[in-house]
Amino acid sequence: MGLRDVQREQTDYFAFHRMGRASAWSRQKRREAIHNLEFPRRRPARWPGFGPPPPHHLHPGRHTFREPEPYRKSQEDEKKEGPSTGVQRRARRLERLLAQEGMRFEKVLGWGGFGMACLFSMSSAGPGPGGGQGGGEKVVVKIELEGRDTIEKERRNYELMRDAHHVLHMYNLAAEEAIEESDLAAGGLFLEFMERGTLEKWIVKMAKERKTFSDRALWTIFDCLVRGLVALAYPGTKWRAEESAKDFNESPRDTMVHFDIDPTNLLVGGFGTYGQRNHAIAPIHKIGDLGLGEIFNFRARRETERVWYARQSGKAYLYTPEQFTEEWDWHIAAPASDGAPTAGNYRESMNLWQMGWTMYALITLCWPNEKKEPFVYASRVFDRPVKDATYGGDLLYSGRYDDTDRDLRRVVAQCLYHSPLSRPTLRELEVHIKDKLRTRLNNSEEEARAWAKRFYGEPERRRPAPPPAPARERWNMGAHPPNRFGGAARARFGKVFSNESILDLERIRRRRADEDHRPVIRRQPQPRRFWRD
Numbered sequence: 010m011g012l013r014d015v016q017r018e019q020t021d022y023f024a025f026h027r028m029g030r031a032s033a034w035s036r037q038k039r040r041e042a043i044h045n046l047e048f049p050r051r052r053p054a055r056w057p058g059f060g061p062p063p064p065h066h067l068h069p070g071r072h073t074f075r076e077p078e079p080y081r082k083s084q085e086d087e088k089k090e091g092p093s094t095g096v097q098r099r100a101r102r103l104e105r106l107l108a109q110e111g112m113r114f115e116k117v118l119g120w121g122g123f124g125m126a127c128l129f130s131m132s133s134a135g136p137g138p139g140g141g142q143g144g145g146e147k148v149v150v151k152i153e154l155e156g157r158d159t160i161e162k163e164r165r166n167y168e169l170m171r172d173a174h175h176v177l178h179m180y181n182l183a184a185e186e187a188i189e190e191s192d193l194a195a196g197g198l199f200l201e202f203m204e205r206g207t208l209e210k211w212i213v214k215m216a217k218e219r220k221t222f223s224d225r226a227l228w229t230i231f232d233c234l235v236r237g238l239v240a241l242a243y244p245g246t247k248w249r250a251e252e253s254a255k256d257f258n259e260s261p262r263d264t265m266v267h268f269d270i271d272p273t274n275l276l277v278g279g280f281g282t283y284g285q286r287n288h289a290i291a292p293i294h295k296i297g298d299l300g301l302g303e304i305f306n307f308r309a310r311r312e313t314e315r316v317w318y319a320r321q322s323g324k325a326y327l328y329t330p331e332q333f334t335e336e337w338d339w340h341i342a343a344p345a346s347d348g349a350p351t352a353g354n355y356r357e358s359m360n361l362w363q364m365g366w367t368m369y370a371l372i373t374l375c376w377p378n379e380k381k382e383p384f385v386y387a388s389r390v391f392d393r394p395v396k397d398a399t400y401g402g403d404l405l406y407s408g409r410y411d412d413t414d415r416d417l418r419r420v421v422a423q424c425l426y427h428s429p430l431s432r433p434t435l436r437e438l439e440v441h442i443k444d445k446l447r448t449r450l451n452n453s454e455e456e457a458r459a460w461a462k463r464f465y466g467e468p469e470r471r472r473p474a475p476p477p478a479p480a481r482e483r484w485n486m487g488a489h490p491p492n493r494f495g496g497a498a499r500a501r502f503g504k505v506f507s508n509e510s511i512l513d514l515e516r517i518r519r520r521r522a523d524e525d526h527r528p529v530i531r532r533q534p535q536p537r538r539f540w541r542d
Contacts, residue, residue, distance in 0.1 A: 012314055016341070017043050019320055023333050029380025031325050049341050056336040059398050059427075062385050074382060074403035077375035080216045096120045100127055102193050103152065110184035118149060124160070126151045128202060147202040148180060152188065159300045160196035166265065166299035167198070172247045173240035174283045175233060177201050177276060177297040203276035205292055205465060208367070212272055215464075216374040224414040224450040225457040227371055229291045231417070232442045234275070234364050236286075237296040239435050241265045242357040244304065251286050254436040263306045266355045267299065268323040270363035272370055274298040280461075290457045292465055305355040311346040316353045326377055329362045330427045331355060333381075351428050358429035361438075365424030369401055372413050372421065383427060390423050391437045401425040414450060 010018075018036065021043045025034040036043075065073050096117065104114035107129060115128040131146045153160040167179035178201040188197035205211075215222060222230075239252040242261040246252075278293040301322050309315060320332050336352040337344060344352035366377055384402030388395060401422035404410055410418060420441065426432045433441075452460070 012317065013048075016317060017046050017048050019317070020048055020338055021046055022321075023328075023335075023337070026325065026328065026333050027335065027380075029378070031379065048338065050338045055339055056334075059383055059385065066384060069384070069402065069406035071408050074384075074407045075378055075380075076407075076409070077373060077378050077403075080212050080370065080374050080376055093120075096125055099125065099152075099154065099193065103127060103150065103188075106187055106191055106193060107150070107184055110182075110187055112148075112150075112184060115147070124151060124153045126200075147204075148182070149200040149202050150188075151198040151200055152193065153196045160198060163298075163300040163302075164196075164198060166244075166302045167200075169244035169265065170240055170299070173237070174248065174251060174286070175237035175293070175295050176240050176299075177203070177295050200297075201295075203278045203295060203297075205277035205279070207273050208275040208277055208294060208371075209272035211277060211465070212370055212374060221374065221412065222371055223452050223457060223460060224417065225446070225452055225454070226291050226461065227368070227413070227417055228442060228445050228450065229457075230294055230371065231368055232439075232446065233288070233291070233294040234296075234367065235435060235438050235442060237294070238357065238360050238364060239439070241267060241296065241302075241360055242435060254434070254439050260434075261357050263304050264355075264357045264360075265299075265302045266305050266319075266357075267296065267360050267363070268301040268303070268319070269298060269327075270296065270360060270367065271324060271327055272367055275367065277465075289461075290454060291461050303355075310353060310355060311343045313341075313343045313346075316343040316345070316355070319355065320353075323363075326379065327363055327366060329359050331359050331362075331429065334427070350430065354429050356429060357435060358432045361424050361432055361435070362429075365401065365421050368417075368421045368424070369404065372404065372410055372418065386422060386426075388419065388423060390431065390433050391441065395423070395426065395431045397431040398427040399423065399425050400427070416445065 021039055022031070022034050025031050100114070100117050104127075107114070112129040112131060115130055118126040118128050120126070127150050129148055129150055131148070151160070164179065167177070170176040171179065180199040180201070182199045185197055185199060236252040239254050240246070240248070242254070242264050243252075243257065244263060244265045274297050276295050276297045278295060280288055280292055282288070283293050303309075303319060303322075320337070321328075323332075330351050331354050334351050336349050340347050340349060340352065345354055369375075369377065381400045382402070383398035383400060384406075385396065386399045386402060386405070399422045401418075401424075404418040404422050405415075420433065420438070423431075423433055
């Protein structure tokens with residue numbers, strides 16, 4: 010498919026997206042319409058903007074905005090499905106492979122079309138990834154099941170974030186060589202384990218309890234997330250203390266645009282001191298899953314193919330105005346090269362817009378509507394007047410969220426402004442959040458600390474897993490086979506034992522009596538090395 014075909018297809022798709030009908034769009038059904046689509050548009054000469062507001066926006070109220078769907082219903086968290094047979098098979102092979110490196114399998118954390126993530130613990134007394142003893146320290150192993158080079162791209166992005174405190178850390182372990190040398194996966198990563206899971210888990214829990222986060226907790230979490238955005242805005246920086254935009258006198262130039270910031274990719278860790286910041290009111294929150302991240306600077310925003318192909322990166326419900334705006338319909342080349350203020354302007358404010366939707370979810374405990382409703386909102390963004398369309402108008406005028414600090418709702422609505430230049434800068438947010446946390450909100454620090462301990466509680470405790478088997482344990486075909494077997498035995502015996510039932514020894518002997526079974530040479534156990542040389 011050529012670039013012009015991609016442009017026509019995206020133009021048709023995002024027309025459906027702006028109407029809130031993206032889920033109904035079909036490439037096959039729209040083939041003729043895409044072929045006959047007028048692209049680029051000629052009349053009017055440029056995008057006319059949003060136009061005058063509709064009558065019901067002149068006096069906004071509860072019925073002006075559609076009520077979003079509660080998070081507990083949207084996520085279908087009651088319908089938990091276990092990993093498929095293929096994922097389980099891969100997990101068992103990974104378990105046997107890393108047992109040789111002194112790592113003990115715990116559980117499968119997640120899986121998708123291209124890869125999966127498993128939790129392992131260090132079972133040796135050697136040094137662990139955090140610098141301490143390896144015994145019991147947990148690490149997440151993420152492998153790529155198809156050769157799409159996403160793991161290598163993600164590895165490079167984590168390398169740029171290696172000194173950030175609010176972005177997930179990557180470990181360089183010697184066990185990575187075992188994965189690379191095997192035929193199990195196209196690549197693998199060893200990542201920091203966050204003991205309290207994803208932020209989505211806690212939003213769902215709060216929605217089920219029919220309660221809301223306190224103002225102090227929301228401002229504290231917001232501060233954590235903004236620090237992570239600062240790290241993305243200045244990749245490769247060696248942060249000696251905490252991430253701060255005040256350390257720089259100029260705007261970010263080579264920003265890492267994440268494309269996929271949402272509660273499922275924000276991880277919640279523990280309480281304590283990280284860098285020079287004490288996380289006592291809320292656990293530390295970190296940005297993870299950098300697989301879609303790309304560095305965009307002035308030159309990259311003017312590369313036509315790169316900008317257009319990145320337009321559909323990320324989840325459909327969190328596409329930013331830089332991706333879905335109608336302004337694209339007037340540009341064949343990169344919109345930024347033609348002076349477009351919003352379309353294709355991939356920069357740090359794009360990460361802020363997606364983080365604004367995360368704060369929207371924390372305040373409302375709701376899932377964003379499929380159709381984004383722009384609402385023209387005039388305000389002062391700190392020291393400058395701004396009049397632009399925001400997608401968070403219901404935070405201010407629907408009356409549903411008046412129990413939450415109005416200043417917080419105002420700032421989040423400003424983060425959801427349509428134009429990137431209308432949104433607050435990271436420096437402005439950092440200063441404002443710091444000032445807010447010094448004031449007395451709806452509860453004191455002691456009350457917020459006690460609430461956090463009750464709500465987040467202790468991390469999940471699991472029964473210790475059995476010790477790993479000896480290095481690459483195999484059995485001779487002339488001896489008695491094990492009761493259950495994995496990939497090596499299944500490959501030898503075929504479909505007869507695909508259900509992993511107890512082996513019928515007599516049937517095996519009758520079927521294989523005349524075959525010459527060569528003994529399998531055991532691999533000699535190697536000294537365990539946790540760190541790659």
